Amino acid sequence: MVRFALARFGAAVFVLVSISVLVFLIFFATPGVDPAARIAGRNADQATLAQVQAEFGLDQPLPVRYALMMKHLFVDRDLTSFVNRGVLVIPQIVHAVPVTLSLVLGAAVLWMVVGVAMGTLAAAWRGRAADPLIVLVGVVGVSIPVYWLGEVVNLVTQSRLHDSVFSWVPPLGYVPLTQNPAQWALRLLFPWLTLAVLYAGIYARVLRSEMMGALDEDYVRTARAKGVSERRILIKHALRCSLIPIVSLFGLDFGALVGGSALLTEVVFGLPGVGRLTYTALQNLDLPVILGTVLYAAFFVVLSNALVDLVYAALDPRVRHV
Amino acid sequence: MTATADRKASEDSPAAPTPIPLAAVVTSPGPWGTALRQIRRNRSAMASLVVFFLILVVCLLAPFYASSIAHTDPFASNVAGTTVIGGQTVPVLAPSTTGLGLGVTPIGPTWDLTHYFLGSDGQGRDVMARLLYGGRNSLLIGFSAALLCCLLAGIIGVLAGYFGGVVDGVLSRLLDVVWAFPVYLLAISLSVVLLTSGVRIGPISIGAGSLWLPVLIIGIVYVPYVARPIRGQVMALKEKEFVAAAIGVGSSDLRIMRRDVVPNVAPTVVVFLPLMTALSMLTESALSFLSVGVQPPQASWGTIINDGLDLLYTRPAVTLAPGIAIALTAVVLNLFGDGVREALDPRARLRGAG
Numbered sequence: 001m002v003r004f005a006l007a008r009f010g011a012a013v014f015v016l017v018s019i020s021v022l023v024f025l026i027f028f029a030t031p032g033v034d035p036a037a038r039i040a041g042r043n044a045d046q047a048t049l050a051q052v053q054a055e056f057g058l059d060q061p062l063p064v065r066y067a068l069m070m071k072h073l074f075v076d077r078d079l080t081s082f083v084n085r086g087v088l089v090i091p092q093i094v095h096a097v098p099v100t101l102s103l104v105l106g107a108a109v110l111w112m113v114v115g116v117a118m119g120t121l122a123a124a125w126r127g128r129a130a131d132p133l134i135v136l137v138g139v140v141g142v143s144i145p146v147y148w149l150g151e152v153v154n155l156v157t158q159s160r161l162h163d164s165v166f167s168w169v170p171p172l173g174y175v176p177l178t179q180n181p182a183q184w185a186l187r188l189l190f191p192w193l194t195l196a197v198l199y200a201g202i203y204a205r206v207l208r209s210e211m212m213g214a215l216d217e218d219y220v221r222t223a224r225a226k227g228v229s230e231r232r233i234l235i236k237h238a239l240r241c242s243l244i245p246i247v248s249l250f251g252l253d254f255g256a257l258v259g260g261s262a263l264l265t266e267v268v269f270g271l272p273g274v275g276r277l278t279y280t281a282l283q284n285l286d287l288p289v290i291l292g293t294v295l296y297a298a299f300f301v302v303l304s305n306a307l308v309d310l311v312y313a314a315l316d317p318r319v320r321h322v
Numbered sequence: 323m324t325a326t327a328d329r330k331a332s333e334d335s336p337a338a339p340t341p342i343p344l345a346a347v348v349t350s351p352g353p354w355g356t357a358l359r360q361i362r363r364n365r366s367a368m369a370s371l372v373v374f375f376l377i378l379v380v381c382l383l384a385p386f387y388a389s390s391i392a393h394t395d396p397f398a399s400n401v402a403g404t405t406v407i408g409g410q411t412v413p414v415l416a417p418s419t420t421g422l423g424l425g426v427t428p429i430g431p432t433w434d435l436t437h438y439f440l441g442s443d444g445q446g447r448d449v450m451a452r453l454l455y456g457g458r459n460s461l462l463i464g465f466s467a468a469l470l471c472c473l474l475a476g477i478i479g480v481l482a483g484y485f486g487g488v489v490d491g492v493l494s495r496l497l498d499v500v501w502a503f504p505v506y507l508l509a510i511s512l513s514v515v516l517l518t519s520g521v522r523i524g525p526i527s528i529g530a531g532s533l534w535l536p537v538l539i540i541g542i543v544y545v546p547y548v549a550r551p552i553r554g555q556v557m558a559l560k561e562k563e564f565v566a567a568a569i570g571v572g573s574s575d576l577r578i579m580r581r582d583v584v585p586n587v588a589p590t591v592v593v594f595l596p597l598m599t600a601l602s603m604l605t606e607s608a609l610s611f612l613s614v615g616v617q618p619p620q621a622s623w624g625t626i627i628n629d630g631l632d633l634l635y636t637r638p639a640v641t642l643a644p645g646i647a648i649a650l651t652a653v654v655l656n657l658f659g660d661g662v663r664e665a666l667d668p669r670a671r672l673r674g675a676g
Contacts, residue, residue: 018499026511033515143652145607148627148645151634159635259504264608290514294507302502
């Protein structure tokens, strides 16, 4: 296990370094693009361009420039925006992280609970009417754009039915957990539901097919022959084994969420997280901010994936020998 | 066709030496034929295909609709324009009646195909016409990106799986990095740098506002999703007797890859194509929604949703229509893709029946 953990983290470090090099090449070495003009923002004056030139060592060889970029990002953490003059990028990101984590963790809890319940029921009721319905919900889940679903939710809860059924829904925005836990949960409720609805269908679908496989296994037949009750077989035997691939899927999706759907959900629901920060920077072409959020988010995703792989290996010893 | 013709020929001429085995060989439809038969019997897959073609045809008729039915230019703003509703001439953008009375409210859906069927957007452009033009772009980008992705993934997967060693090491690490990089962040980084200046790789030059830029970006970011399974499959194929026999006979690497490996991984690529088309289209719409995909004045379903953002509470049709179009197209592509997978991958068929 220790050897596996070391190997896994070695791979993660390699990927981290490669991603930072890739981002560096995209931002600073794309052929035909002047990095100084990009970073300084639209219609920058000569002095700003010169400042960017000096700060990122744009007249120096590539490895020096890479080192300078990493120094600004992770050592001195003094990357500044040129669009919003003098605003430090890293503190902005640090400030936005709790919002994104609140959104993603809450949605993850919801979709895991709902998805596992739906998948188990579908497997228990295989062949009945509910079963193909869950399969269809899974297909619809991967097909609806999450940001669009969020807008429809807003349309219903904030405008069309706001005077009647949804009069209790607070306006869009974020309240920190430490300030008012009830408001925190209430304001995040619909963003959580929006994200979770789509993923719950996918998870139910995957879990269903895993459990179908598990129910055909020999150990289930043995349990039946011993006289174990059908409910106990379903939960103690089939579900337990089928949850292992779900953990691995969860790791991938959790990472993808931070760098993808969460970004879109934050934009739609006006949550001031890392995704919205990236979005605002995109609107202003504020490249230092994008550089910062992309690298920090990518690092978070890689590390959380490595962590999930470790949990996976702890659950399923077969994986350790690959 | 040929099978029946041959059978008839053998029946007509009793002199044919071995009619029965010959007919048996000729009528065997082969793996592709079996799959085709299988998918023809799959009702949800065939219904999905029909719906998809309907969407495609309607979107391809966009220029005809704009010029001959709605008589509008969906790419020019029409702020001062007027239109006719129920015999009355009304401005396309009416002064706002809510709030402070500032700004304008575009007309809502008229449900009249000749005048602003789905209403107008904030610039007085016909949403229906833009929806059709946008669909053309969304479908074109989705399909081209999926094709590019499957092509690149096929080449990388086959090379890495077949040669192994250093080639596999380098290619696999490359795939690992792209795989670990969150898709939207990679796409955003690429877009924000390229969209303002375009890209020039050797003789190929892609302009800043070109549709091929999102195709290129989306095609690249999804390569690992397809290349990894193909690589694994090729590695397993290399252990098979027929490849060993081909090596023993002295076939060149190129010949083995072309004759023995590629035909065996082709079904996998085909299975991925409709699913990747749906995924690419969804990604395109999200990027366009974030304003780093299709650039104005061009439209795609994602950019129309973005146009509708400010009008959500007053004119929700601008947002709702393209979203429904995206979801419907993605659902039918995914259902069709599932059908293709069941038809081409017998193991999946067994699992589905289990």
